[in-house]
Amino acid sequence: MEFDLIEVIRSRCSVSRADVRLGIGDDAAVLSPPAGHDLAVSTDTLVAGVHFPFAASARDLGWKALAVNLSDLAAMGATPAWALLALTLPDASRDFVAAFADGFAELAAQHGVALVGGDTTRGPLNVGVTVHGFIASGRALRRDGARPGDLVFVTGTLGDAAAGLRCLDRADSRAPELFNAPADTREALVARLNRPLPRVSAGAALRDLASACIDVSDGLLADLGHIAERSGVGIELDAEALPSSSALLALFERDERLVLQAAGGDDYELAFCAAPARATEVQRDLARIGCGATRIGRVVEGERVRLFDRDGSELVFERGGWNHFG
Ligand code: ADP
Numbered sequence: 001m002e003f004d005l006i007e008v009i010r011s012r013c014s015v016s017r018a019d020v021r022l023g024i025g026d027d028a029a030v031l032s033p034p035a036g037h038d039l040a041v042s043t044d045t046l047v048a049g050v051h052f053p054f055a056a057s058a059r060d061l062g063w064k065a066l067a068v069n070l071s072d073l074a075a076m077g078a079t080p081a082w083a084l085l086a087l088t089l090p091d092a093s094r095d096f097v098a099a100f101a102d103g104f105a106e107l108a109a110q111h112g113v114a115l116v117g118g119d120t121t122r123g124p125l126n127v128g129v130t131v132h133g134f135i136a137s138g139r140a141l142r143r144d145g146a147r148p149g150d151l152v153f154v155t156g157t158l159g160d161a162a163a164g165l166r167c168l169d170r171a172d173s174r175a176p177e178l179f180n181a182p183a184d185t186r187e188a189l190v191a192r193l194n195r196p197l198p199r200v201s202a203g204a205a206l207r208d209l210a211s212a213c214i215d216v217s218d219g220l221l222a223d224l225g226h227i228a229e230r231s232g233v234g235i236e237l238d239a240e241a242l243p244s245s246s247a248l249l250a251l252f253e254r255d256e257r258l259v260l261q262a263a264g265g266d267d268y269e270l271a272f273c274a275a276p277a278r279a280t281e282v283q284r285d286l287a288r289i290g291c292g293a294t295r296i297g298r299v300v301e302g303e304r305v306r307l308f309d310r311d312g313s314e315l316v317f318e319r320g321g322w323n324h325f326g
Pocket residue numbers: 002006009023024025026027028029084085086087115116117118119120
């Protein structure tokens with residue numbers, strides 16, 4: 001089966017690059033990274049029933065499998081170049097593979113990413129993607145560079161993907177209402193879940209501006225927790241400042257919204273820290289790119305991430321809701 005399916009994939013992924021000496025078709029790809037650059041490499045696996053529902057569309061799955069990987073490169077400030085695709089399929093469904101490859105290829109074309117190889121095997125549905133990108137030597141954006149006094153920002157809006165998941169969940173406490181919401185509002189949220197836009201240009205722009213950066217995949221508090229831990233600092237966030245899309249505002253009240261924004265995953269925005277002297281430049285450059293950046297908090301001496309309400313009291317997420325602390 002494998003050869004036919006490989007051809008189905010290869011024929012759809014049409015990006016060609018001069019730095020690919022040898023792509024799909026030999027025992028290994030031969031690649032030529034540019035002089036003076038570091039290579040950033042990352043891999044992420046999506047498992048059916050764990051990271052996506054069995055009913056997810058193959059096309060969206062192809063898009064998302066690449067998107068979550070490009071998001072990791074974006075968070076490093078790397079410019080993506082090459083990808084490898086390890087596909088495990090329960091049966092040799094040509095239609096599934098074609099639709100999957102179309103979704104993958106659509107996003108790959110937007111970022112000039114060449115698919116240079118992979119593996120195709122039989123087994124429970126599982127999608128592994130590895131991506132490679134370039135960064136001028138020594139300039140990667142890391143998690144460990146945040147310093148007390150830095151400001152904390154996030155690109156785009158938060159909570160939309162988690163809201164999209166609630167819109168699809170028939171067991172949700174507000175299912176009938178969310179299901180009957182205006183189609184464009186629902187679809188805007190579901191699209192954020194199924195077709196995340198990796199913030200690649202924002203990551204590149206932040207290379208010279210941010211002190212630390214991470215992509216929001218598990219949820220804002222959890223992901224900023226990694227920056228706090230790796231940098232040896234504390235982070236204070238203003239609940240009121242977390243950016244909301246108009247679709248999120250239309251369907252969710254404040255408390256629900258805050259759960260989705262602070263604890264929901266799958267947004268693939270970039271959360272980052274920068275010195276106050278860089279704030280104007282950060283906001284100008286990211287506005288120019290189109291995603292914008294919202295200032296949501298500050299880096300302090302200490303540890304862990306804390307969220308504050310507008311009256312200054314700390315909000316603690318417990319048993320699915322917010323409680324005031326102390
Ligand atoms: P080998 O047996 O040498 O590992 P394969 O038959 O697995 O070779 O793969 C043949 C070629 O097709 C290789 O260049 C490999 O990288 C590529 N390939 C296999 N599966 C995929 C896939 N899912 N996506 C992209 N390239 C693939």
